[in-house]
Amino acid sequence: MTATAPPAHDRTGPSDERLLHTSPWKKLLGRPELGSVVGAAAVFLFFSIVADTFLRTSSLSTVLYAASTIGIMAVPVALLMIGGEFDLSAGVLVTSSALISSMFSYQMTANVWVGALVSLLVTLAIGAFNGVMLVRTKLPSFIITLGTFLMLTGMNLGFTKLISGTVSTKTIADMEGFAAAKKVFASFTVGGVDVKTTILWWIALVALATWILLRTRFGNWIFAVGGGSGAARAVGVPVARTKILLYTGVAFCAWVSGQHLLFSFDVVQSGEGVGNELIYIIAAVIGGCLITGGYGSAIGSAVGAFIFGMTSKGIVYAEWNPDWFKFFLGAMLLLATLLNAWVRKRAEATT
Amino acid sequence: MTALVELDDVSKYYGNIRALEGVSLEVHAGGITCVLGDNGAGKSTLIKIIAGLHRHDGGTFSIEGEETSLGSPREALDRGIATVYQDLAVVPLMPVWRNFFLGSEPTKGKGPFRRLDVRTMRETTRAELLRMGIDLRDVDQPIGTLSGGERQCVAIARAVYFGAKVLVLDEPTAALGVKQSGVVLKYVAAARDAGLGVVLITHNPHHAYLVGDRFVLLKRGVMAGSHKKSEITLDELTRQMAGGSELEDLRHELERAPAPRHVGGHDLGH
16 A cells, blocks of 8 residues: 555565566455445445435444344354355344343343353354254255254244243343343443444454454364365364354354344344345355355455445335345345456456 | 385275285385376275275285384374375365465464464465475465466475375376476475485376386286386386286287278378
C-alpha cells in the first residue's frame, strides 16, 4: 500500500527474475473472498439506490445484526467445509442448545448460567457425536448430519411438549442471572446506544477463525484434510481428530447462537432453526469456500453473511414483497459461485 | 559397512497368493538400488514391506544390521525410511511451503500465541528445494500448479529434509516425459550424493541403469536376478527386464512370420 509502486524492472534483493510482476492487484485476485467482496459491494450499491431508507444508521445496524446472527454460524460451517465436510444439523442444533438451557434452568429453578453450562456440554457432545460417527463409519457427512438433523428436529419438539406442555418454553426472564446473561448473549446499552452482542461475537469469531486457519498448525491441517485426506494421513496429520474438533467448533458456535436466541427473546419456539443450516452453508459458499473442501476463508463467510443480511433487510426497506428474498438468495449463490470460479481461474493463469 | 536396509530371502503371502518369495536386496548409504519388474512382479508388495504397510511373512528384514519387522508407516519414518508414493502425498490446493511442512509444522510463541513459523517455513522450503537444485518461482503457488516432475522433486526434498536415511521411490518417472524424467533422476542422484540410500522402483531399465548401483529384477513374485552395475551391461539388463529368453523367442517368431497381406505385404523400403 505504498504511494509509489516500484517499477516492474526493479528486481533487487531475493526476488526472482522469472516472477513477472506479481502486482498487488493480482495477489488480491488470488484471495478466496474476493468474489464475495465484489458481490457484497454490488448488493450494497443496489439497495442504496432502490431503497431510500437503506443508508440510515438504524437500517444499517439492523442489517449488521441480521448478518451477525447468521455470521456466527457461518464461520465454523466455513471451517468445516474447508475441512471437506457438511453439517446439516447446525440449524436445529442452535434451537436445541437454547431449549436445553431454558428448560434446565426452569425445571431445576437454577441460575440461568447453570442451564447455559449444561447446554454447552450437551451441545458440544452432539457436535462430537457427529464427528465421531463420521470418522468411525466413514459414511458421507451429508448422511450422518442429515440423521442428526432429523433426530434433533424431532427431539426439540418432542421434549418441549413433554416438559412444557406446549411447543415453546416458559419465560425465564425473571430468573437469577438472566440480566447478566442477556448482557453477554443478547444486548447491552452503552451511552444510550443499544449494542447487539452478536456483532461482537461475530467479529471475535471471524478473527479467531482467520488466525487459526492461516497461522496455526491446526489451520494447516484443516486445509489438508479437506484438500486431500489420504495425503494428510500419509504425512502424519491426525485426520480424525481434526474433523471431530471441527464439528465441536460448529457445536460451540451453535451454543452461542442458541443462548442469543434464548436471552434476547426469553422464550424459545421448539420448531425454529430448520432451514438455517442451508443459509450457513450458502454464506460460506458465497464467501469463497470450495464445496469439495480444501479452499476458503473465514472472512469470506462473514462477507457471505453480510450479503445475506443486506438482502433480507434490503428487500424490506425497498418495500418489496419479502417472498422474493429466497429468489434473490438463490441468484446470489449462483452468481457468487460463478464469479469465484472465474476469479480463481484468472488468478491462477500464468500471466 | 552394514547396509542401511537389507532384505534376505523375504516372502509375503496374501492368503493362498504368493506375492513375493525369496527376495534379497541391499541398500547402502550413498547407493541406489533399483528394483525392476513388469506389472504384477511384486514391486508394490516389496515397497509396502519396506515402508511398514505390511509385515513380511518369511526371511529377514534388517535396518542397519538390526533385524526388524515394521508395524506402521510412522515406525518406518521414525527409523529413517521415507517412502515417496506415486500419488506423492501432497495436497494440490495448498501452497508449496505449507505442503512441505505438512504434519511437521514448526511453531513459535507460547500458549494461545503459538503459531506457525511462517518465515522459517517459506525460507526453508525455498532453500531446501534450491539445495536439491529446484529453483522454484514462488513457494506460495499451489503445489497442484507444479509439473509432475517438480512435484516429485518437492516430495523427495521433503523426505530428505525430515531426516530420511533411506528413500524409497515408487516409479518416480512413470508418468513423466523424457525431459521431466531426467530432472527427477538428477534429484535422485543428488539425494544419493547427500549420503542417502535410495530404493528406486521402476520398469524402465534405461532410467535404472543411469543412476543405479545394484539391480534387482523381479518376475512374478520371485527374484529373477540381482546384479551390481559392474557385472551387467545395459543391453543385458534391458534384455532380462523385457523378458529375457521369452523375448528372444518372440523375436524369432516375429522374424520368421511372413508379413500378412492385409497389413501391406510389400517392401516398406527402410
